[in-house]
Amino acid sequence: MGSVRKFRVWRGDAAGGRLEDFSVEVNEGEVVLDIIHRLQATQAPDLAVRWNCKAGKCGSCSMEINGKPGLGCMTRMSVFADGETVTVTPLRTFPVIRDLVTDVSFNYVKAREMPAFAPPADLKPGEYRMKQVDVERSQEFRKCIECFLCQNTCHVIRDHDDNKPAFAGPRFFIRAAELDMHPLDARGDRKETAVDEQGLGYCNITKCCTEVCPEHIKITDNAIIPLKERVVDRRYDPLVWLGSKIFRRTA
Amino acid sequence: MTELEKHSYDVVVIGAGGAGLRAAIEARLAGKKTAIISKSLFGKAHTVMAEGGAAAAMGNVNSKDNWMVHFRDTMRGGKFLNNFRMAELHAKEAPDRVWELETYGALFDRTPDGRISQRNFGGHEYPRLAHVGDRTGLELIRTLQQKIVSLQQEDGGDDRLRVFAECTVTDLLLDGSRIAGAVGYYRETGEFVLFETPAIVLATGGVGKSYKVTSNSWEYTGDGHALALRAGATLINMEFLQFHPTGMVWPPSVKGILVTESVRGDGGVLKNSDGKRFMFDYVPDVFRKQYAETEEEADRWYTDPDNNRRPPELLPRDEVARAINAEVKAGRGTPAGGVYLDIASRRPAEYILKRLPSMYHQFKELADVDITEAPMEIGPTCHYVMGGVEVDPDTAAAGGTVEGLFAAGEVSGGMHGSNRLGGNSLSDLLVFGKRAGEYAALYVDRLGSRPAAPAAAVDAAVEAALAPLVRENGENPFDVWSDLQQVMQDLVGIIRRKSELEESLKLLVDLKERIGKVSAPGGRRFNPGWHLAIDLRNMVLVSECTARAALEREESRGGHTREDFPQMDAKWRQVNLVCSVGQAGEVELVRKPVPTIRPELLALFELSELKKYMTDEELAMLGDASAESTGRPGQPAKDGE
Numbered sequence: 001m002g003s004v005r006k007f008r009v010w011r012g013d014a015a016g017g018r019l020e021d022f023s024v025e026v027n028e029g030e031v032v033l034d035i036i037h038r039l040q041a042t043q044a045p046d047l048a049v050r051w052n053c054k055a056g057k058c059g060s061c062s063m064e065i066n067g068k069p070g071l072g073c074m075t076r077m078s079v080f081a082d083g084e085t086v087t088v089t090p091l092r093t094f095p096v097i098r099d100l101v102t103d104v105s106f107n108y109v110k111a112r113e114m115p116a117f118a119p120p121a122d123l124k125p126g127e128y129r130m131k132q133v134d135v136e137r138s139q140e141f142r143k144c145i146e147c148f149l150c151q152n153t154c155h156v157i158r159d160h161d162d163n164k165p166a167f168a169g170p171r172f173f174i175r176a177a178e179l180d181m182h183p184l185d186a187r188g189d190r191k192e193t194a195v196d197e198q199g200l201g202y203c204n205i206t207k208c209c210t211e212v213c214p215e216h217i218k219i220t221d222n223a224i225i226p227l228k229e230r231v232v233d234r235r236y237d238p239l240v241w242l243g244s245k246i247f248r249r250t251a
Numbered sequence: 252m253t254e255l256e257k258h259s260y261d262v263v264v265i266g267a268g269g270a271g272l273r274a275a276i277e278a279r280l281a282g283k284k285t286a287i288i289s290k291s292l293f294g295k296a297h298t299v300m301a302e303g304g305a306a307a308a309m310g311n312v313n314s315k316d317n318w319m320v321h322f323r324d325t326m327r328g329g330k331f332l333n334n335f336r337m338a339e340l341h342a343k344e345a346p347d348r349v350w351e352l353e354t355y356g357a358l359f360d361r362t363p364d365g366r367i368s369q370r371n372f373g374g375h376e377y378p379r380l381a382h383v384g385d386r387t388g389l390e391l392i393r394t395l396q397q398k399i400v401s402l403q404q405e406d407g408g409d410d411r412l413r414v415f416a417e418c419t420v421t422d423l424l425l426d427g428s429r430i431a432g433a434v435g436y437y438r439e440t441g442e443f444v445l446f447e448t449p450a451i452v453l454a455t456g457g458v459g460k461s462y463k464v465t466s467n468s469w470e471y472t473g474d475g476h477a478l479a480l481r482a483g484a485t486l487i488n489m490e491f492l493q494f495h496p497t498g499m500v501w502p503p504s505v506k507g508i509l510v511t512e513s514v515r516g517d518g519g520v521l522k523n524s525d526g527k528r529f530m531f532d533y534v535p536d537v538f539r540k541q542y543a544e545t546e547e548e549a550d551r552w553y554t555d556p557d558n559n560r561r562p563p564e565l566l567p568r569d570e571v572a573r574a575i576n577a578e579v580k581a582g583r584g585t586p587a588g589g590v591y592l593d594i595a596s597r598r599p600a601e602y603i604l605k606r607l608p609s610m611y612h613q614f615k616e617l618a619d620v621d622i623t624e625a626p627m628e629i630g631p632t633c634h635y636v637m638g639g640v641e642v643d644p645d646t647a648a649a650g651g652t653v654e655g656l657f658a659a660g661e662v663s664g665g666m667h668g669s670n671r672l673g674g675n676s677l678s679d680l681l682v683f684g685k686r687a688g689e690y691a692a693l694y695v696d697r698l699g700s701r702p703a704a705p706a707a708a709v710d711a712a713v714e715a716a717l718a719p720l721v722r723e724n725g726e727n728p729f730d731v732w733s734d735l736q737q738v739m740q741d742l743v744g745i746i747r748r749k750s751e752l753e754e755s756l757k758l759l760v761d762l763k764e765r766i767g768k769v770s771a772p773g774g775r776r777f778n779p780g781w782h783l784a785i786d787l788r789n790m791v792l793v794s795e796c797t798a799r800a801a802l803e804r805e806e807s808r809g810g811h812t813r814e815d816f817p818q819m820d821a822k823w824r825q826v827n828l829v830c831s832v833g834q835a836g837e838v839e840l841v842r843k844p845v846p847t848i849r850p851e852l853l854a855l856f857e858l859s860e861l862k863k864y865m866t867d868e869e870l871a872m873l874g875d876a877s878a879e880s881t882g883r884p885g886q887p888a889k890d891g892e
């Protein structure tokens with residue numbers, strides 16, 4: 001059943017690296033992460049890769065496979081042609097630690113800057129009442145496994161490191177939308193925060209984030225656009241205009 | 252002393268799953284400077300994989316539910332070997348712990364009147380599992396993660412509550428018998444770090460990675476179990492492992508991944524390679540009355556459960572797992588070593604798609620199998636360890652000789668007895684995570700002098716961890732790991748027998764020696780071979796406890812099946828098997844009595860049921876006690892009603 005296939009894996013660290021060629025056995029039904037594990041077990045025990053669940057649930061194994069951002073554990077080898085060399089590289093938007101492992105701390109910093117859920121003052125634990133239809137919109141965003149593939153793909157920061165301080169990224173726009181749509185969140189300024197502090201204005205709705213999301217969250221249609229629209233409702237148009245202007249300047 | 256990064260905390264929590272995060276929140280709320288240490292990134296712990304839900308008797312769907320019913324179900328599930336006090340606290344406190352999550356921002360699925368919805372699950376008398384679709388664990392982790400962020404925001408930084416992600420603890424440090432700190436290394440850099448602390452909460456999860464086929468992630472190398480042992484704590488009931496009957500077996504990439512019980516609930520049946528629906532041959536005598544004898548009757552049950560008996564595919568998890576195992580051993584397995592789980596030939600495609608969307612998706616994406624057209628290949632998978640650190644039920648303080656050590660979550664033992672009910676783990680994490688954090692903080696408050704970590708111990712810990720890196724020409728750790736998994740899978744697996752267990756203990760001695768000689772070239776920076784080399788030391792120690800206890804317990808109960816002692820034995824219900832580590836690192840095993848269940852809790856059960864579990868002497872004493880306290884007749888009933 002097994003065949004020998006060509007793999008090219010980026011090896012190196014912050015100081016630099018290169019693509020290393022491997023010939024490796026591939027069996028029916030395997031995924032890219034299996035092949036990386038086989039390389040570890042048989043040829044390169046120090047090949048660095050993150051993973052946890054191997055079931056698409058934890059969002060640890062994000063990498064770029066033939067240049068396309070994806071989860072190693074959910075990318076089946078059968079999607080590649082027999083003779084095709086599979087090239088695996090680390091996420092481009094984040095600094096490399098070693099091999100396929102990148103420093104994703106950017107995302108945790110942004111998470112800490114995001115104002116937390118504000119519980120309603122008048123309700124005690126056990127007294128929360130919400131309709132299923134009202135929680136469903138936020139639940140879509142809570143499916144996020146924090147794989148950061150959307151963050152990695154978004155061109156606002158992918159090729160523009162200097163935008164990072166001002167831009168929280170799609171993962172945190174859906175967090176803003178989630179709290180905005182939470183039936184009991186006590187804060188009323190989620191959209192304003194998204195614009196003023198998260199840099200929502202940089203986004204020009206290219207939908208690239210939505211395309212890579214392994215949880216199929218409609219990041220742009222269901223989170224970003226409603227956030228922007230509501231801001232238009234509440235604010236003067238010039239700010240939206242300013243937001244798109246900032247984007248044009250930096251793109 | 253080796254030059255290394257140093258931190259000082261009041262409470263250090265090892266583990267960032269449900270139990271660890273809940274413990275850390277509580278310690279911080281008690282005003283303690285708290286650290287959370289985790290092998291993986293923040294928000295990725297194993298808890299993320301839990302699907303079904305968290306059991307809590309809130310009574311939202313059926314108002315007859317209450318803590319007493321939940322307690323009863325839990326004790327039955329564990330075949331009465333549970334620490335009754337833990338089961339009691341768990342049942343009483345789980346609702347508050349779940350409601351509290353809503354104040355942190357959790358969004359559970361709702362009932363029509365807006366409360367938290369609850370679903371049915373095996374062994375639970377009423378709908379009881381709070382859930383979010385089939386991703387409840389993710390909701391739990393994310394909610395606790397976000398609560399921690401919100402506390403950090405209140406504090407204006409992470410001085411009082413800090414997460415050390417991708418940092419692995421390799422040793423605990425003692426000042427005499429008191430906890431003084433922990434040594435770990437950052438996976439990213441391979442640099443070492445010292446945490447000086449008088450109180451440690453272990454919340455490191457389970458042990459499944461010592462088995463070839465498991466639903467568990469790489470983190471499950473039994474680190475917390477081993478750290479506890481080496482610090483002088485004790486483990487109980489390590490022989491009890493839950494093998495879930497239906498894990499994927501093909502393709503290799505997904506071997507072990509869980510296939511939900513609902514497939515069988517919705518009409519799926521098990522077949523061997525001859526196409527035979529074999530479960531009818533495996534109904535044990537005690538269940539014969541409740542299960543159908545013919546396929547016709549079994550099939551009628553789905554639409555008319557009042558007049559027909561259940562299909563034998565729906566026997567308890569341990570029974571089904573054993574049957575599958577026997578079929579494969581008899582040569583009637585599939586090419587990949589499982590059996591077939593067939594729903595395609597029994598239900599229309601639309602029905603399957605509607606009822607089992609995630610299973611359809613899982614098989615389509617990972618196995619390229621369309622479960623509406625072809626059967627699934629499945630087999631038992633190592634899922635959960637019931638055994639663990641022996642703890643005080645109220646305070647979560649570890650037993651043995653050590654002070655200042657606490658344990659909660661899957662790493663702790665006792666709560667689930669010999670078998671855990673689905674959904675009882677997530678609630679366990681919250682209830683005992685909170686308690687562990689609370690009592691660790693209290694321990695620090697009451698502490699006279701602060702213990703000091705001896706420099707020599709720090710040096711020794713660093714040296715031991717570095718050994719595989721500097722050693723040359725040793726074995727590849729991945730090879731040794733594979734052999735260890737094979738030994739545990741084949742000889743200490745789902746069905747056990749004396750000769751094989753004895754054999755496993757011999758092989759484990761060899762493996763221990765080989766593990767002491769592995770090499771991991773490639774430097775310190777994020778080097779998986781080196782990380783594994785360090786984990787192996789823990790895996791082999793904990794595996795030895797499991798094998799020793801499995802050899803000792805001469806009965807079959809819950810997650811421990813002895814082919815040579817196939818019956819449950821009431822005398823063994825009174826025995827906990829307790830492991831510790833001696834001076835030379837050898838495992839010592841002693842028998843200790845299971846705590847006596849308080850009479851008012853026993854009164855929740857019918858005498859006829861207790862008779863299935865208790866010895867005649869116990870029943871006689873019970874008769875006396877209950878006659879006084881509950882007014883029940885002084886003599887046990889003569890025969891089963």
Ligand SMILES: Cc1cc2nc3c(=O)[nH]c(=O)nc-3n(C[C@H](O)[C@H](O)[C@H](O)COP(=O)(O)OP(=O)(O)OC[C@H]3O[C@@H](n4cnc5c(N)ncnc54)[C@H](O)[C@@H]3O)c2cc1C
Nearest residue numbers: 266267268269270290297298303420456660661674676677
């Ligand atoms: C597929 C699957 C589905 C499940 N579904 C359910 C369900 O529906 N309901 C239910 O109740 N239960 C379920 N369970 C069981 C439940 O998920 C686990 O028992 C539970 O999540 C364990 O949580 P924990 O907090 O004890 O540990 P974990 O969440 O496993 O966390 C362990 C933590 O310890 C850290 N750690 C370990 N060793 C070290 C070390 N040496 N140094 C530093 N950090 C360390 C890890 O990095 C991790 O952060 C399921 C299990 C599986 C596998």
Ligand code: SF4
Nearest residue numbers: 154203205206207209
């Ligand atoms: S839609 Fe916006 S957030 Fe998403 S990738 Fe495009 S610019 Fe980035």
Ligand code: SF4
Nearest residue numbers: 144145147148150213
């Ligand atoms: S929104 Fe989707 S792509 Fe982005 S981090 Fe979450 S799961 Fe990943």
Ligand code: FES
Nearest residue numbers: 053054059061073
């Ligand atoms: S390993 Fe968890 S998503 Fe791939």
